[in-house]
Amino acid sequence: MAKRTGGKPREQGSIERRGNSLRVKVYAGVDPLTGKRLYLTESTTDEAEAKRILNKFRAQVDEKRNARTRALFRVAIEEWLKVHELEETTRDGYEMYARRYINPALGDEPVSAISARLLEQLYAELRRCRARCDGRPAIDHRVDGPHECRVVKHKRPPGRPPAGGYPEHDCKKTGCAVTECPPHECRPLSNATISKLHFIMRGALSAAVRWEWISSNPAEVARKPRQPVPQPKPPTPEQASEIVTAAWEEDEDWGTLVWLVMVTGLRRAELLALRWSDVELETGYVTISRNYLRLKGKTVEKGTKTHQVRRISLDEATVEVLAEHHARYLDTARELDVAPRLDAFLFSYQADHSRPYDPSGVSHRYARMCAKLGIDSHLHALRHYSATELLTAGVDLRTVAGRLGHGGGGATTLRVYAAWVGESDKRAAEILGGRMKRPASKRAEP
Numbered sequence: 085m086a087k088r089t090g091g092k093p094r095e096q097g098s099i100e101r102r103g104n105s106l107r108v109k110v111y112a113g114v115d116p117l118t119g120k121r122l123y124l125t126e127s128t129t130d131e132a133e134a135k136r137i138l139n140k141f142r143a144q145v146d147e148k149r150n151a152r153t154r155a156l157f158r159v160a161i162e163e164w165l166k167v168h169e170l171e172e173t174t175r176d177g178y179e180m181y182a183r184r185y186i187n188p189a190l191g192d193e194p195v196s197a198i199s200a201r202l203l204e205q206l207y208a209e210l211r212r213c214r215a216r217c218d219g220r221p222a223i224d225h226r227v228d229g230p231h232e233c234r235v236v237k238h239k240r241p242p243g244r245p246p247a248g249g250y251p252e253h254d255c256k257k258t259g260c261a262v263t264e265c266p267p268h269e270c271r272p273l274s275n276a277t278i279s280k281l282h283f284i285m286r287g288a289l290s291a292a293v294r295w296e297w298i299s300s301n302p303a304e305v306a307r308k309p310r311q312p313v314p315q316p317k318p319p320t321p322e323q324a325s326e327i328v329t330a331a332w333e334e335d336e337d338w339g340t341l342v343w344l345v346m347v348t349g350l351r352r353a354e355l356l357a358l359r360w361s362d363v364e365l366e367t368g369y370v371t372i373s374r375n376y377l378r379l380k381g382k383t384v385e386k387g388t389k390t391h392q393v394r395r396i397s398l399d400e401a402t403v404e405v406l407a408e409h410h411a412r413y414l415d416t417a418r419e420l421d422v423a424p425r426l427d428a429f430l431f432s433y434q435a436d437h438s439r440p441y442d443p444s445g446v447s448h449r450y451a452r453m454c455a456k457l458g459i460d461s462h463l464h465a466l467r468h469y470s471a472t473e474l475l476t477a478g479v480d481l482r483t484v485a486g487r488l489g490h491g492g493g494g495a496t497t498l499r500v501y502a503a504w505v506g507e508s509d510k511r512a513a514e515i516l517g518g519r520m521k522r523p524a525s526k527r528a529e530p
Contacts (some may be wrong), residue, residue: 096110096111096142097109097110097111097138097141097142098110099134099135099138102127104129105127105128105129106127106128106129106130106131106134107125107126107127108124108125108126108127108128108134108137108138108141109124109125110124110125110138110141110142124141126141154194154196155194155195155297156191156192156193156194156195157186157187157190157191157192157193157194157195157198157288158182158186158187158191158192159195160195160288160289160291160292160297161182161186161187161191161284161285161288163288163291164287164288164291164292165178165179165182165288167291168287168291171386172379172384172386173377173379173384176379176380177280178284181277181280181281181284182284185210185214185273185281186206186281186284186285188216189206189209189216190202190206190285195289195292195297195298196297196298198285198289198302199302200302200303200305200306200307202302203282203285203302203303203306204306204307206281207278207281207282207306207308207309210272210273210278210281211272211273211275211278211309212270212272213270213271213272214271214272214273215268215270215271217268217270219270221267221268222267222268223265223266223267223268224265224266224267224268224269225265226263226265233264233265234262234263234264234265235262235263235264236255236260236261236262236263237260237261237262237263238250238253238255238258238260239258239259239260239261274312275309275310275311275312276311276312278308278309279308279309279311282303282306282308282309285303286301286303286304289301289302289303290303314499314500316465316468316471316472316500316501317460317461317465317468318465318466318468318469318471318472318473319459319461319465319466319469321473323457323459323461324346324466324469326457326459327342327453327454327457327459327461327466328342328343328346330453330456330457331343331453334453336408336409336412337409337412337431338449340405340406340408340409340431341355341431341441341446342450342466343402343405344402344405344406345463345466345467345470346466346469346470347398347399347402347470348370348396348398348402348470348487349466349467349469349470349471349487349488350372350467351375351389351464351467351489352443352446352447352463352464353375353376353377353389353443354372354374354375354388354489355431356376356429356431356440356441356443356446357374357375357376357385357429357440358370358372358429358430358431359426359427359428359429359430360410360413360425360426360427360428360430361426361427363406363410363430365403365406365407365410368397368398368399368400368403369395369396369397369398370395370396370398371393371394371395372388372393372394372395372396372489373387373388373393374386374387374388375387375388375389376440376443377443378442378443378444383439388489389489390489390490390491392489392491394486394487394489396486396487406430409430413428413437416435417435417436420435420436422435422436425437446463447462447463450462450463451463467488468501470487470488471484471488471497471500471501471504472501472504474487475501475504475505476504481494481497481498481505482494484497484501485497
């Protein structure tokens, strides 16, 4: 085939007349996902405007500023989650956030159409109502599809129905079970959760930039909600004493678990992953190297949250508590003719301690116990209790961070427990001031 020689080079793009309008069309490459050709198109009725659009499209293609794909935003998020290095539990959480909040709002938008304005609009809507309602009165239906919004299960006396039928009655006084779809109430999404959504979308859009699907990441300039200041609410020392006492009265094993969380500040997943091989009763140390989780009905053991193994000291009282707990395990194994094992879990309902307590069951049991005591607390609050008591007692920040397993050399500990660090600083000032002898004043006595 002869090569084209001489004359003007073929111009990129075209302007086509369609009735009263002019359609501008410029070839922009091949979609890497579908393999189809991409074109930038726009219509106008003004010839001068059509030429300006044509020049704009040419410049975008030449400078590679045009979108390289027509992929939807939900596809970008899915593709990013496939390649981004994440813990399985974190990935499940991100998928849930995308399914519940991101995809219903922006999932069907082309990734090239996502802008900082769209992101900020979504954040504002979620701050007002997580369901992104229109503000009009509505019903939160219990199920999808046709159904009765109000179902009454009448409480009837035993025996056969009366010949004339049941008499009229007041369902409230009789105690009839009523199930109904409640009226909608706007519940705003917290800034902390919206910040997670922002992180997910920023990550997906950053990947889209790397893959040359889009030219810039709008999430980098979008204004995300202000990160809330952590406000831990540990139980008071008096409440902590009540909680430990109540736990011990329920069950010695349960009391040991609550005691251990209080004195070590372990996370729930770290606590349940402990095996007897991790405990050194002779030297008074415990090694934390794993997490135990239930994920989609399956048990998972993985590394700690910070992927670091830590070894923390135990006080004499805690060593004694754990020694008694171990003796009970040995007695149970002997009674049931089960060989004791070093890899047995510390806390288990199984005779051979082959499986630990259920994570949700532990949290619910603790919550029920505190509710009976009239104390507003949850299991993670015991971790806060351990941290705040240590800081208030004057233990240095790095030591507290090390026991809690915080990364960043204490930066996380300082951010979460800033108020208690300030209290510890006051004690430090009193110690220094108390060791100094104040010089006598030269001011003359009146």
